[in-house]
Amino acid sequence: MNLDRILGQGHIKEKLYYSIQKKKFPQSKILVDKDGYGGLNFAVEIARELLIQKKSFKGELLDHPDLHFSFPTFASIKDTETLYTKWISFAKQFPFSDFQKWSSFIGNTTSQGSIKVPEIDRIQKKAVLKPFLGGNKVFILWGTETMMPQSSNKLLKILEEPPTDTYFILITNSLQALLPTIISRCQISNLGPIDHEELKQFLKNLKIDIDFNLIVKSSRGSISRALNYIDEGSSSIIHEQNFIDCLRFAFLAKKSKKAVIDLTKWSEKIASNSREQQKDFLSFCSFLIREAMLVSYKSDNLSSFVSISDFKIGKLSPFIHSKNLIEIIDLIEDSHYSISRNVNSKIVFTSFAIEITKLINTPEN
Numbered sequence: 001m002n003l004d005r006i007l008g009q010g011h012i013k014e015k016l017y018y019s020i021q022k023k024k025f026p027q028s029k030i031l032v033d034k035d036g037y038g039g040l041n042f043a044v045e046i047a048r049e050l051l052i053q054k055k056s057f058k059g060e061l062l063d064h065p066d067l068h069f070s071f072p073t074f075a076s077i078k079d080t081e082t083l084y085t086k087w088i089s090f091a092k093q094f095p096f097s098d099f100q101k102w103s104s105f106i107g108n109t110t111s112q113g114s115i116k117v118p119e120i121d122r123i124q125k126k127a128v129l130k131p132f133l134g135g136n137k138v139f140i141l142w143g144t145e146t147m148m149p150q151s152s153n154k155l156l157k158i159l160e161e162p163p164t165d166t167y168f169i170l171i172t173n174s175l176q177a178l179l180p181t182i183i184s185r186c187q188i189s190n191l192g193p194i195d196h197e198e199l200k201q202f203l204k205n206l207k208i209d210i211d212f213n214l215i216v217k218s219s220r221g222s223i224s225r226a227l228n229y230i231d232e233g234s235s236s237i238i239h240e241q242n243f244i245d246c247l248r249f250a251f252l253a254k255k256s257k258k259a260v261i262d263l264t265k266w267s268e269k270i271a272s273n274s275r276e277q278q279k280d281f282l283s284f285c286s287f288l289i290r291e292a293m294l295v296s297y298k299s300d301n302l303s304s305f306v307s308i309s310d311f312k313i314g315k316l317s318p319f320i321h322s323k324n325l326i327e328i329i330d331l332i333e334d335s336h337y338s339i340s341r342n343v344n345s346k347i348v349f350t351s352f353a354i355e356i357t358k359l360i361n362t363p364e365n
Contacts, residue, residue, distance in 0.1 A: 002048065003017060005045055006038065006042055007037075007038050007041075007096075007198060007199065008037065008192065008193070008194035008195055008198060008199075009192065013042070020049045020050060025046075025167065026167075026186070026187040027162045027166065027167050028159045028162060028167075028168045028186040029167070029168065029169045029170065029188075030171075030175070030183065030186040030187070030188045031043055031171045031172075031189055032172060032175050032188060034174070034191070035173070035220070035222045035283075036223060037191040037192060037193060037194060037222060037223065038095075038191065038194070038223050038224075039191055040097070040171060041096050043142070044061065044095065047064075047140060047167075050138050051064055051067060051136055062088050062092055065132035066132050066135065066136065066137045067140070068123070068126055068139045069084070069087055069088070069091070069142065070115055070122075070139065070141040071102065071115065071141075071143055072102070072115055073113060073116060073119070074112075074113045077106055083106070086105070087102075090102060094227075097224055097227070098224040098228075099143055099146075099173075100276050113143070114146040114147065114148055115143060115147045117154060119151070120147075120155050120158075121154070123139055123141075123155070124154070124157075124158055127139065127163050128163055136165045138167045139166070139169070140169045141155075141168065142171045143172070144170045144171065144177075144178060145173055145174045145177035145178065147178075152179045152182060156179060156181055156185070160185065170182075170186065193220065193221020196221075199216050199219065199221065199223060200213070200216045203215060203216070206230075218239075220284075220287060239285075240284065240307065241309055242281060243281070243285050243288060244309070244311055246266055246353060247316065247360060249263045249357075250263065250353070250357040253357045263353040263354075263357065264350065266353060267346060267349040268346060268349075270345075270349045271345035271346040271348070275342075278339050279339050282335055282336040282339065286333070286336075287305075288305065289320060289325070289328055289329060289332065291305040292313055292317045292319075292320040293317070295313055295314055296317040296318065296320050319360050322364065324359045324360070327359050328359050328360075331352065331355050331356065331359065332352075
């Protein structure tokens, strides 16, 4: 287990390393990676340590015969024979990546991905076989939040009585999306945001010409988001300004008809972005509202917000209070869900703009 290959996570990586060394590592492990903090890379490094006892294998770890991956597949992708090979290629190229990157990598444009029942059946058959090299076997299941109930129940049966020397590492961005019975049979580790300086040094090592400070401030500790920003260009790092514009128009809308027109134009502008940028924008809105809430409730020391445009969050915090906080968060989450389900973006963001105007102007008393 190469601890230097794992960004951040100092609170858990050494404990896991020593648990492997002392042969106390659990057979079923969940890594909760809520926001692209490097769950796949972490799982691979755990597998590396569990599999290195057999020195006879000289190839690359991801090609190890006793390391097996499961991942979401898509109904729109018919060529399943080469899918595993494509996954290995993806994991080698993008060890810190996310679900949407995988979806784009294999050319999915329409369907929602999931880990399906036939894949769990394949795990079950492989799990009972003897290790190819006579040591341990490791199964890494990435994107387990996408499993349907039937898949989850089949996986549960495997985790209830795992074969000897066989380890299962589940990676999810939502612990609540897993069956409680699966959760109860696994040891859980929650990955956290990566420190700004460590993330900046990682990006500098890529030796590309970018504004490292801007990328790091915008990524909110997510290595996946930082790399996506680099791939997509600086146009994707305007969420802060877009939300500030929305709030400004919302405040003015009570007195100015022009502000209402501006909100309509704003909705059209946001709707013109890709769905992934729209979802990332809404995630940023949720983040900023929560940060404003911390300031509003005199918990500034817990806030991690760093503006890239000299925006003073203290100006927003008085308008985030007990009378509208839950409703604003619900609005953002409902909008995010609608975008994820391919609802018309213009309708979603027009409704978002109208509702945020009502809520942000709600007095506390």
